[in-house]
Amino acid sequence: MNVRRLQQTGVQKDKDTKEEKGGSFLIILPKKWVARQNLKKGDPVVVTEREDGCLIIDPRYSKTGETRSTSIPIESNLRWSITSKYLLGFDEIRIISKSALTNEQRNELKKIIKRFVALEITDETENEIVIRCLVDPSTLPVDKAMKRMNLIASRMFQDALDAYFGGRRDLADTVIDRDEEVDRLFFLIVRELRSAIQYPSMSETMGINPVAALDFRLAAQYIERIADLAVDIASKTEGSISEKIAKKLSPLVEKIKRMHSESVSNLFRFDPEKVAWVIAAEKEMIKDIAKVREDILASPNGDLQKQLQIVDNLLRIGEASKDIVDLALPTN
Numbered sequence: 001m002n003v004r005r006l007q008q009t010g011v012q013k014d015k016d017t018k019e020e021k022g023g024s025f026l027i028i029l030p031k032k033w034v035a036r037q038n039l040k041k042g043d044p045v046v047v048t049e050r051e052d053g054c055l056i057i058d059p060r061y062s063k064t065g066e067t068r069s070t071s072i073p074i075e076s077n078l079r080w081s082i083t084s085k086y087l088l089g090f091d092e093i094r095i096i097s098k099s100a101l102t103n104e105q106r107n108e109l110k111k112i113i114k115r116f117v118a119l120e121i122t123d124e125t126e127n128e129i130v131i132r133c134l135v136d137p138s139t140l141p142v143d144k145a146m147k148r149m150n151l152i153a154s155r156m157f158q159d160a161l162d163a164y165f166g167g168r169r170d171l172a173d174t175v176i177d178r179d180e181e182v183d184r185l186f187f188l189i190v191r192e193l194r195s196a197i198q199y200p201s202m203s204e205t206m207g208i209n210p211v212a213a214l215d216f217r218l219a220a221q222y223i224e225r226i227a228d229l230a231v232d233i234a235s236k237t238e239g240s241i242s243e244k245i246a247k248k249l250s251p252l253v254e255k256i257k258r259m260h261s262e263s264v265s266n267l268f269r270f271d272p273e274k275v276a277w278v279i280a281a282e283k284e285m286i287k288d289i290a291k292v293r294e295d296i297l298a299s300p301n302g303d304l305q306k307q308l309q310i311v312d313n314l315l316r317i318g319e320a321s322k323d324i325v326d327l328a329l330p331t332n
Contacts, residue, residue: 002030018249029057031067048204057201067091073098074105079112086116086133086187089195095129115180117188135188142208142216143268149185149220150264153227157260157317160234161253164310169239175234182227189220215327219267222320226260229313229320236306245307248295252288255281256314259310259321266328278325285318 007026009125013019039045048057072081072089074097085093095101095109101124104227109129113119118135156175163172193213196203203209208216259281262274296307 004028033220036207046179047155067092071096074101078109082112082119082131083115083187086119087191089191089198091133092117093131095131095318097127100126103247108127115184115187122179133191140188141206142189142196144147145185145189145192146216146220146223148269149182149189150223152182153223154186154257154260156182156227156234160230160237163237165241165246165249167238169237172234172237176231179231182224186220186224190217193217193220203303216267219264219324219327222324223264225320226317229317233313237311238303241307241308242301244299245296248292249310252285252292252311252314255285255288256318256321259285259318263321263325263328266325275325275328278322282318282322285315289315289318 004027008030009024009026043059046056048056048058053278068090069092070085071094072078074095078095082093096251097105106124107132110121113131113295115123116133117140119131119133121129123130156178159171160175162168163175191209192206193216196206196208196213197210203213214261259278263278265271266274266278292311293308296304296311
């Protein structure tokens with residue numbers, strides 16, 4: 001830790017009152033840091049004030065609007081490599097091959113980039129393919145992307161339950177297909193949040209401070225988990241279940257659906273009463289689920305193992321909702 005003392009220049013004393021007027025406050029930056037950042041006299045830097053009063057000095061002023069480019073050899077694990085570069089905020093990804101790219105490699109690449117929002121092939125040659133991210137954070141803010149992601153996950157949850165209760169395999173298949181759209185939005189949100197943390201100027205443009213970015217990142221992960229659990233429920237759809245089992249699960253389902261709705265709404269508009277309700281509802285849910293498990297085991301009807309798995313999934317969705325509401329804090 002380097003402790004630096006403030007200096008003041010251009011101070012003038014009033015002839016009558018002898019009070020000091022004017023002047024600017026200066027601080028000397030560490031020489032080694034300046035050298036590491038390749039800065040020189042006259043170079044601009046970005047000074048940003050955080051909510052806690054700390055100042056951030058960002059040496060990347062000239063790079064903020066530039067295209068961030070990276071290269072990947074075709075021989076690498078393409079799926080993982082492209083995912084990591086996308087999440088790191090690179091605008092341009094060059095896929096390079098020592099030999100001519102085959103049609104199979106090109107088709108595989110096209111399948112991979114479908115997983116990501118606004119990732120498109122913009123140029124290609126015999127040995128190289130250029131992929132660019134064409135999305136601007138200002139056109140799809142994190143909060144809108146989050147709301148869209150949650151809307152899809154909520155519908156998946158509802159449709160998964162309808163499919164399971166009614167034995168509708170066709171509806172279950174649509175739930176499974178929609179999981180890819182949730183994943184695409186999840187990757188986009190993570191990409192934008194990482195960029196907001198990396199670049200203070202972008203954080204200011206997006207209106208997201210580092211604490212909010214962390215909360216949104218965790219919330220997005222919980223919503224993505226809820227979508228995955230909905231897929232798991234849908235995948236267990238066979239014939240319609242008995243009315244007896246449906247009657248046991250229905251009140252529990254309604255409570256968890258409300259927990260999910262209330263918890264996510266608190267991310268965008270804090271309501272202490274809703275927070276308190278979700279916290280209390282989780283405790284009731286745990287007791288209700290224990291009772292449902294006992295009832296299912298006491299009077300088996302149908303596939304016992306699948307029924308218990310569905311109950312476990314409902315518990316995990318309720319717990320994820322509680323985790324989301326824990327992130328909801330007053331704005332001031």
